[in-house]
Amino acid sequence: MNIHEYQARQLLRAHGIPVPPGEVATTPAEAERIAAGFGGTVVIKAQVHAGGRGKAGGVKLAGSPAEARLKAEAILGMMIKGLTVRQVLVAPAEDIASEAYVGIIVDRASKRPVFMVSREGGVDIEEVAARNPGAIRRLAVDPRFGLLSFQAYQLATALYDDLKQQRACARILQQLYAAFVAAGASLAEINPLVTNGTGEVKALDAKMNIDDNELDRRPDIAALRDTSAEPPAETLAREAGLTFIKLDGDIGNVVNGAGLAMATMDLIKYYGGEPANFLDIGGSSNPEKVVNALRIITTDPNVKVICFNIFGGITRCDDVANGIVEATRRIHIPVPLVIRLTGTNEAEALRILAGAGLSATTSMDEVVQQAVALAKNQG
Numbered sequence: 001m002n003i004h005e006y007q008a009r010q011l012l013r014a015h016g017i018p019v020p021p022g023e024v025a026t027t028p029a030e031a032e033r034i035a036a037g038f039g040g041t042v043v044i045k046a047q048v049h050a051g052g053r054g055k056a057g058g059v060k061l062a063g064s065p066a067e068a069r070l071k072a073e074a075i076l077g078m079m080i081k082g083l084t085v086r087q088v089l090v091a092p093a094e095d096i097a098s099e100a101y102v103g104i105i106v107d108r109a110s111k112r113p114v115f116m117v118s119r120e121g122g123v124d125i126e127e128v129a130a131r132n133p134g135a136i137r138r139l140a141v142d143p144r145f146g147l148l149s150f151q152a153y154q155l156a157t158a159l160y161d162d163l164k165q166q167r168a169c170a171r172i173l174q175q176l177y178a179a180f181v182a183a184g185a186s187l188a189e190i191n192p193l194v195t196n197g198t199g200e201v202k203a204l205d206a207k208m209n210i211d212d213n214e215l216d217r218r219p220d221i222a223a224l225r226d227t228s229a230e231p232p233a234e235t236l237a238r239e240a241g242l243t244f245i246k247l248d249g250d251i252g253n254v255v256n257g258a259g260l261a262m263a264t265m266d267l268i269k270y271y272g273g274e275p276a277n278f279l280d281i282g283g284s285s286n287p288e289k290v291v292n293a294l295r296i297i298t299t300d301p302n303v304k305v306i307c308f309n310i311f312g313g314i315t316r317c318d319d320v321a322n323g324i325v326e327a328t329r330r331i332h333i334p335v336p337l338v339i340r341l342t343g344t345n346e347a348e349a350l351r352i353l354a355g356a357g358l359s360a361t362t363s364m365d366e367v368v369q370q371a372v373a374l375a376k377n378q379g
Contacts, residue, residue, distance in 0.1 A: 001210040002049040003224045006089045008206035012190070015179040017172050018202045022091030031072030034090040036065040041093040044071045049229050050081040051124065058085060061093055083229060094204060095197040100159045101125055102173060103189030104180050106211075107140065113180065115139040115147070115173070117155050121192035147177040159193075160201075168201040169193070183221050184214025233277075233296045240292035242281060249274025251371050252297040252306040252335075254290065256281050256315040264309045267364065273372035276303045283314040290323025295331055304378045305336050307371040309364060312343025321349035325356040336374050340367035 003011075006024050013019045021038070024047065025031040035042045046058030053059050058080050062068035068090065078085050099121035107114040118136045120128045128135055137158040141147050149170070156169035172193070180188040187209040194204045215222040227235045237244030243258070247265075251273050255261040258280050265275040277297060281289045297306055310320050320341060327333065339360035341349045346362070353360050361367050 001212055001215065001222070001225055002229075003208055003210065004047045004049070004087075004089075004226060004229070005045065005206055006047060007224050008188075008208040009089075009203070011179050011183055011208065012176065012203055012206050015175045015182070017175045017179070017190075018200070019206070020091055020094060020202060020204065022089050024087050025072060025090055026076070026087045028069040028073040028076065031088060031090050032065045032069035035062060035068035038090070038092045042068055042090050043093050044068060044075060045089040045091070046075050046078070046080060046085040047087045047089055047229075048080050048083045048085050049226075050083055053080060056080045082231075086228060094194060094202065096192075096194045096204070097197055097199075098195045099192035099204075100169075100194075101128070101189070101191045102155075102159075102169075102176065102193050103187070103191065104141075104177060104185075105187045110140045112140040112143060113177070115141065115155060115177075117159055117173075119159055121194070125189075125191065141177065146181070147174050149174070160195075162199065165195060165199060165201055172201060172203065180208075183208060184211050184218050185209060186211045233299050236292070236296050236299070237279070240289065240296070242279060242289065242293060242296070244280075244296060245278040246300070247275050247277050248302075249276045250302050250304040250375050252276045252279070252300065252303040253309065254279055254281060254293045254297070254306065255309045256283065256311065256320075260309060260311055264307070264364070264368065267368045268307075268372060271369055271372045273368075273375055276300055281315070281320075287319050287323030287326055290320055291327040291330060294324075294327040294333060298331065298333055298335075303335055305338060305371050305374040306333070307367060308337065308339040308341070308360075309367060310339075310341050310343070312341065312346060312349075315343075316345045317341040317343055317349035318345040318352060321352040321360075324358065325352060328356065328358075338367050338370040338374065340364055 009019045023034045041063050044060045046053050060071040062071045072088050075088055101118040101121040103116050104113050116136050116138050120135050152170035152173040156166040160166045185208050189207045190203040192204050251268055255264050261278050261280050268275045341360045342362040
């Protein structure tokens, strides 16, 4: 789950990290009022779950409340990477002397949280890694002990030469790790971590991604979800209890089991196609899941064909077939369906489909080849 910058700033502030004040506005008039309260120059920042806001024109300075209103009016409603900006953060502009990057990410290879710090802040860390990988210092943290004081200080010395700033940075790093763990995050970063004209170290920006598996035991964090900032298909899938990930291709997939879903996408690529999604209906035999799966996939205008690949074990093929037939009755499916059903109650499933004028194969290769050919024929 992604959260907005203003929400991440609140979580960091709650753990003692020095974060400048800021308030959220949903209208230009609110932005003007907030700017008047702060006085001086303010920054207006789009709040969307997407990077590159500055490059897209979603971050602007305003020297007066009236200008803040105009800048907010320009940002609100704009599209950034397909997402509509519905709110902006208004915060006092800082006198920046230096910018650094600090972040934590769960590293699957080491099975530990890994700190990454760099003196090159204010830009995407991916750009730094590609251009100058030596500029990034990394440290894997033992989750049994957390970030120890000497480790925090070692990272801080990679960012600052001034002793006072090193100590302030080390303290912030330990506070960031505490916030990371408390929120059940998979990523937490401050970019940039700045020093101002008086030498203070502050977190000027914040980003956190939350591990979905942590949300059940952290209802306060789960409450931060903004469904209006998510692709509608992902919201529908979560509410329906389905695992769904949007991809860039044109072949929609409905599969039972994550392993089979991955194999199906690999086979689509092998035969020259591009998968449009990962959608796992799981081991349930509830036909309603199939209806919901088709409802979700058909919201994607890029999908040219929908491929069912079901290997029935716990999942019964006849229930999936009933779900397919019911979906064709209840919702408009504007693209062809190709179906592979094999396993539990396979014969009954084929009979159900035939009664609705549909057919299916038992071959995984065959159904994928059909899907790829249909997608290509539609241009």
